[in-house]
Every structure is written in C-alpha cells, then in structure tokens.
Amino acid sequence: MAEIDHEVLATLRRVSRLLEAADDPWWVIGSAAVALHGGDPGAIADIDVITSRRDLDWLYEKLPLTNTPEEGKPMFRSERFGRWSEPEFDVEFMAGLTLQVDGEWLPVQPQTRRAIQIGKAHVFVPEREELIAILQMFGREKDLRRAATLVRD
Numbered sequence: 001m002a003e004i005d006h007e008v009l010a011t012l013r014r015v016s017r018l019l020e021a022a023d024d025p026w027w028v029i030g031s032a033a034v035a036l037h038g039g040d041p042g043a044i045a046d047i048d049v050i051t052s053r054r055d056l057d058w059l060y061e062k063l064p065l066t067n068t069p070e071e072g073k074p075m076f077r078s079e080r081f082g083r084w085s086e087p088e089f090d091v092e093f094m095a096g097l098t099l100q101v102d103g104e105w106l107p108v109q110p111q112t113r114r115a116i117q118i119g120k121a122h123v124f125v126p127e128r129e130e131l132i133a134i135l136q137m138f139g140r141e142k143d144l145r146r147a148a149t150l151v152r153d
Contacts, residue, residue: 004035007088008044009118012036014087015049016121018062024052026124027110029134031146033125036116039149042142046090050110056080056095065093075100075138099137108134128152 012032019026027033030048031041051059057080059065065082069092079096097108112127126134128150135147 005044008032008035008047011047011087011089011091012123013118013121015047015091016118016123018059019049019051019055022051022055022058024055025113026051026055027113028123028125029108029110029131033131034135034146034150036123036125037128037131037150039146041146041149044089046092047087049091049093050097050108051093051095053080053095056082056093059084059093077105101137101139106137108137110134 012028015028027050028036028047029050031044032047034041035044059082063082063084064086065084067081068083069076069078069081077098077100078094080094082093084091084093098105099108100106110126110130112130113124114127115122115124117123125131132147132150135143135150
C-alpha cells in the first residue's frame, strides 16, 4: 500500500467498522481503491463505496445520509445514493451504480473482492485487474491516469 493521507485512512477505517454489520458484500472503488492497491490516485476528493440496496437502506436508518450526488456527472447514476459528510472525507454510498457508455447504461458491479487491512480494519476493493477495467470503463482522463498507475509489466 502506498502512503495514504491519514484522514483518508481514518475515513476508510470508519467505513469498515460501520459495514462490519452489512448483510451483503461492499467495495471501495475509485481513487481510494487505487491508493489501497499502491497506485497513484491523484487527489482523493471522497470515498466511493458500492453497496447493496438493502445495506444502503439500512445505512439511511443509521447515518445522517443525504441524497445529494454531485452535479456534472451525467454519465453516472445510482438506483440509491447516500452521501455521508460526517467523517473526515465525504463518503458516497451507491447501490445499483450504472455508467452510460455509447448511449447504453451498463452496471458497475465488482465481481472480485480483496480485503486490505488498515490497522484492525478490513477494507474491500476489487482485485487490481478488475479495478483497472472499471477505471478504463469510466473513461475519464483522471480515471485512465489512475488505471495506468496500476498496470504492471
């Protein structure tokens, strides 16, 4: 694992402790997952977490979540979304995440799951190859740069 900002790590530990009670698998994706795999994420603005609809409904009962996805991201949509602004970094929980590619909405649902230990906490991310594929599917310049830092010869 590369050097990661202590506030990012603190937020990831909080997410891990919280989701220990989740019914279904969950994953951190995006820039935080890149950092956990040892890649260069660039700036980490928030923590992106994919959960099941059932677990996100439960999180809405447990946390002060808001349904406020960022404007300017028309290529993404979620069946259910919740932003948790209480930790050091905002956490975006997404259930039923889809991505628009060539006019078609494609599901973003990791199939692999790797536990990365942060102190006593375990944070789950897609395996490196799947994370690269997800970032490449996103296709934005920042995601392609992140994916490139994960490619091994």
